[in-house]
Amino acid sequence: MTDWCMVIDLEKCVACQGCSIACRFENNTPAVSPQESKNGRAIRWNDVFPLPLHIAPDQGEYPNVKTHYITRPCMHCKNAPCVKVCPVQATFTDEEGIVHQNYNRCIGCRFCTVACPYGVRYFNWFEPKWEETLAEYRNPDQLSVNGSLEGPAVRPTGVVEKCTYCVHRLVKAREQAKVEGRDFRPDEYVPACVQTCTGKARFFGDLDDPDSTVSQLSKSLRAIHLLEDSGAHPKTLYLAEG
């Protein structure tokens, strides 16, 4: 069975934030007002930030310092805590290992945002707003699963949203293959962040296929999971710097 997985090489990541913004334009998460942004309510499903967040006193003094940066999509955990706490099954893992978020079912209780060890679930405090003509560039793709909206569809206020590995792109690629009367190949689909990555640091594919790039990279000695001890069995892999 296909097991979609992303691998991010932190050595090649140059913290340009291209992933973050590609995601924004693919998945319809508009910029928020300056004040909301200052309050930390800007929604970018894949954020890029320095690590650690604040200078610790033991981090060394000039010139013996080194800043690290990390980019953080959803980990699409195999034992996802968010899925377990959702009282209404608005978030669920599909057969191919993608953790979905269904906006019609979500009741906005935010259990999942608290349960997620990675902080990648974003609550929609305000209605997504595009000022005047900015609304023109919205991605028109509307994905619905079992009759309710997911993915890039514009969200109502009060639901939780998150990275979906651009699952609508997967659905579109499968449909395209069907239209052309051929089998779908796993390399026909990558999420927007992977496609745009300026450092070619991101890889995407089927972890279940031992020949895929992600499978090969997952065997690297540099391969790590974030918060391995969280018990969530995160799937998105990082290749550590060094």
Next chain:
Amino acid sequence: MAKTLSRRDFLKIGGVAAGSAAALAALKNVMSAKASTEIKTAAEEKIVASTCHLCSAGCGILVRVADGKAVKLEGNPMHPVNQGSLCPKGQAAPELLYNPDRLIGPMKRDRASGQLTQIQWAEAIQQVAEKLNSLRDAGHPEQAVLMHGDTRGQMRSFLARFMEAVGSPNVVSHESLNVAAAKLGTYLTQGIYGLPAYDLENANYVISFGANLLEAGPNPQRTISGYTYLRRGRATRGKVVVIDPRQSITASKADEWIPIKPGTDAALALGMANVIIKSGLVDADFVKNYCFGFDNFTSKGDHKGFRDFVLDNYDPAKVEQITGIPATTIARLAGEFAGNGPAVAMLPGKGGLLNGGFSGVYTAMAVHILNALVGSIESKGGVMTQHYMPCADYPKLPSDSVATAGLKTNRLDGAGTKFPLGRNSYQSIADQILEGASVEALFLYDANPAFETPGGKRFTEAFKKVPFVVSFSSFMDESAELADLILPEPTFLERWGDDHIEGFGYPGISIYQPVIEPLYDTMNTGDFFLKVAESMGGTVAKAFAWKSYEEVLQFRLKDIGADWELLKELGVWFNPGYRFAKRGSQHWIDNIVGSERMNAPRDGYFDLYSRELNCFLGEMKKEELAKLGISQTGDGANMPHYEPTTFMGDKKKYPFMLNVVTLMSLGPRSDAANMPTLQEISGMTVRETWDSWLEMNPQSAAKLGLVENDQVKIESPFGRISTKVKLVAGLHPDVVNLPFNQGHTAVGRFAKGRGVNGLEILNPASEPLTGLASFTNTRVKVSK
């Protein structure tokens, strides 16, 4: 075929069997995605290839147009610079196209009341044509001046041709603000006026002197691709060393960050040269047979060569005193550089520390000479020379006595006269106008000098003295606010254009095409000038027989090897594969070394002792040189050497050097500051958003009693601004950084009133020999 159980499967089964109750609970929530998945999308979709215009890299893009709307940009995998990638600026480009603050049609401004009135394009064309004709009738076509920004591809030569046909030599590029220092360094040594291309893919050792490879160089996406390939894309990994007082993202990603006292890069490069020469690690064939001035020589008297000059003056122990870098480190860097080739020393373009006076040009020379010493000029893994697509020559201009006379006048910006070595002095236009130069018509194309130059407010006064100012900006920026005619150009997603592919040495063209119909009543400035030419009549009209700018492009690009339809489909066309010239060959002499020298011999010798510089400085006395800020005399003045930067502001009163840095997110262009997404992510490194900030070393801040986010006053001899302070451990204690492209007073709702513009308090003077802007020689005081 029976499938054998792999270790992975076995572990998986084991995992499930031993799974906790929690895991089972999770399994219950598994749903089938295939059950009833439905996707609705636009009725009509297409992908259009074009080129990004949000920085000088010019990446290829594929734009997804859904139901007539440009909804998403992707990198064009065919384009060698970005190879399918796209940075956040490119990704956010729909915010530029659909920006609510765009200008929707041509306007004129009444100077007395400031009142704006919508006009028709015909009226604008007529006004400009009449103005230019009246200047020509008066015999002073040179009083028309065109200032342009990062204008690339054919547009640059098109605008130059228009002004030439009118009769004005005054086409002024903004390069004196950024890349000119590096270009001059290359010119005075290698004899080519241009930015070198670096073969990062094959380099084994890269040392960057303040070049922000990963953020805001002249071609950031190209250097990112090269960098990541060199690090993790090939079997053997190359080493990257960054010399910079600030731990930029580039420096933090590099193998080694060497913080340096600001303005002393030349000393470091020459200290390395000293060790390389002393240890016998020079490429003997190259320096003996293809370089001029390595050994002492005799020509109208005895002259000292580069070897003795460097051995006498730049012992690592002495360089340690100047740069603050330990002598052992200097020796090690030199050994690594010369011993682990192919090695390359990279010059900064934008965002470097070169622009602190003529010392910046000496620095560029010293850095570029490091490449020569180890034979990295025109060799695999070293420096390549940028070649360009052969574009069809414009037809000869019709003979015209008015234009001929106008073209003979001195350039307004003083290039070649007041600034003998300068080619453009963008920021000094304000000084010239304020000092009484007569400018009757000023065109601003892709230019916002009132914001983007040090002390840019001078332009506010200067524009008042010019009776006819025309802006082609798509937004009401600081300079357009002062213009009489505002003739908005469509954004790059709605117009024809092209760009040269640079950074790999080989030639290539990337085109812009309208991915959607222009949204508003805007006009491509190329088309506008064609119409003006037609309206002017006479020789100018004859010089521009094309009907549209698209036709101009078709004409210029007819010989590149791709027909127009193919070019439109692919977006790019290039001749891949760089062929290194053989040392001393005819190709070498014609194109690689020395071929662009204007005074010194074009003999294919790489100058370690700059004969070109000697043509300017050779006759000068000590006092004259001192006036130019050059302390050496005689042979020393012609060779790269360390000149202590003359800082504006006394060190006691103003203890910090102000370094205005360009960010990957906001980039160099004013219109990008009005893209809300870029505002939101601009302060990623310091967790700031929609604002500017001052970066400061924590110990320096502690001495002043400052803590994170304190509002501080930043005062230089030229003014005072105020913003919040952020503590950044990776920063030289004597330097403070301020990000560029905030502090707009115009452009639009998202840009206006956010933070401060550091350029306001920078030294507005131009360097006396080259006319370069001074970006890094201003000291400031920081207080609560």
